[in-house]
Amino acid sequence: MHESSLEALLEAARSQPIAFDGLEIESAEDGFLFAVPGHARSGLDQEQLVEQVSRHPKYLSNWYVFTRPRAEPRTAFLRWIEGAEALEVPERYTRLRDGMSTRWGELLIGATVHDGQRRYDLRHVEEEATPRDRLDTYEDPLEARALAKQDPSGRYRPLKSAPTLQAGWVFPELAPDELTATVEQFYPASIENWYLEREDALDVSHWRETMERQTGIYGVVETWDRGDGYDHVNWVTEAMCDDSQCLKRRRWEYDEETTLDTDPGDGAFPCREPCSLMVSAARRWTRLEGEQPERYQLTLTPSEKAQLERLIEAVADDELDEIREADLRDGANRYRARYLRAKRLDAEGQLDVEPADPS
């Protein structure tokens, strides 16, 4: 048992009654009342109270860890990790002794308790079974910033919630506040927004209001909404919000009345409004979609048509690295693409097309 936690509990009990996860302590005229589920004593002097608390160290440590000064969303998050709202203290401590794990985006949070102290092992979800000594070890939450910056191939990640987190690292022994600080480096504001959603207080900003708010070079995006439906926003969310692209769960819609047709995703934490990457992308699409469609006449074999479709699919699903060098069956194979270019594109790289005859 830890002196500091016991002292903190006694001090707290002297100033107000304690009722926390089944632990109850009250100061009455005939002495203290102490109770945990299935066990109660009253009329205790301080020495007897200390003895009772000492016999129930799990309740003491549970009270202590969750009453440290900490922002409410972070406490709620730490409690959620170990199912504190559903599991009684003894059951929870038994499970924690063996280790409990939770996913958060691509993070795997492993929680344990030893001698009343919670410690967290934070790593990539794909490395649940990897021994610690095969991973690079980190301690400082701010070191997560560098890990979150680039994907496994070294490319810059402009979107922290993209499912492209690199692996190969572990924060093996984080204290509770270090855990929340580290999680926030990987997924900024995710704990706060998750908490607001739980409290039914998430400040969702839908597509229309978000775009109407934009000014400067982004002011133009508002004009993409021309009162002719919301298909374009369906396409944007299919392009950018799918779980294959972003692990947040979309909570915003076209507007308050109009829900989008795309899957909002299954992420643990919510997306409150179109992100800055989407606003930038929407600016580009606003310009591109201002063009009028034209009809083209273009000659392709059926296989070439299928190949164009396959090329779009392979780029959209980021499959290019997986296509084997000599797999000529795949239309997105590099040799196949080079052959098509040699045959169908001119020296400027343009398709040989003619405007279709007006019919």
Add this chain to the structure above:
Amino acid sequence: MATESKEASHAPSQALVIVAHGSHLNPDSSVPTFTHADSIRGTDAFDEVVTGFWKEEPHFREVLRTVDSDRVYVVPLFMSEGYFTEEVIPRELRLDDWDVDAWDSDGTSASFASVTASDTGQEVLYCGPVGTHDSMSRVIMRRAETVTGDPTVGDGFGLAVVGHGTKRNENSAKAINYHAARIEASDRFDEVRSVFMDEDPEVDDVSTLFGCSDVVVVPLFVADGFHTQEDIPEDMGLTEDHRDGYDVPAMVEDTRIWYTGAVGTEPMLAEVVLERAADAGADVSAALEARRTAASETLSPR
């Protein structure tokens, strides 16, 4: 389960939030912001030091909710006053009662304003950007000292302060001219000039604009990126192709050019952030003292 008898919820007394532009494309854009935040975090002047961005995460819209404190000093790591500091940042931070008049600025004299964030209810001390603080003149001069390795650099040297110019940001030129004038008034350098990327006098002409044989060129930019690492070195003739790199110093015609790269990467900029917060009432005197002592120890004459 019951959690009724929590201890009184804790609210640290003061937090610092550094807000910056960031980038979807350039991973180095946010580096100075993080570096200065880390250095201020190390002084313990604030209970929390947090960064927020326009193009990265946490976004301006969500940064304040990650801060526990009720009293938050927000310092923009921007080099001029204008569209971002006056319109975008206050709007996105939801400082609904913000009015630019509260800064009472002529374009280079922003102070601070006390406003409330409507989503979190926090008191925000919204400070002017680092770029127009008087101390920025010292940072520019420090840049000249570090690039030449001479803490007394000035005699026989010219100093050029580089900005975008008005085509891209109306107030950019104001900040450049302001610091150039202040440094000129200090009589430290033989010549001091403002030069621009897209208006006269142009950065392309640095080697002919100055009479001095040595010219230190300091771009008033937050981070190194396309402008400071590609456009400006090529425009000045330091290199034909930025991919080949350039020498410091480098001879262009008969002038020796000492090009410093973005002023925002100068460690001393952290002091300007602290001074912005101090001007708004933050108690950071011990931190400033500690930082200056550390800085003077690392910059002793060679």
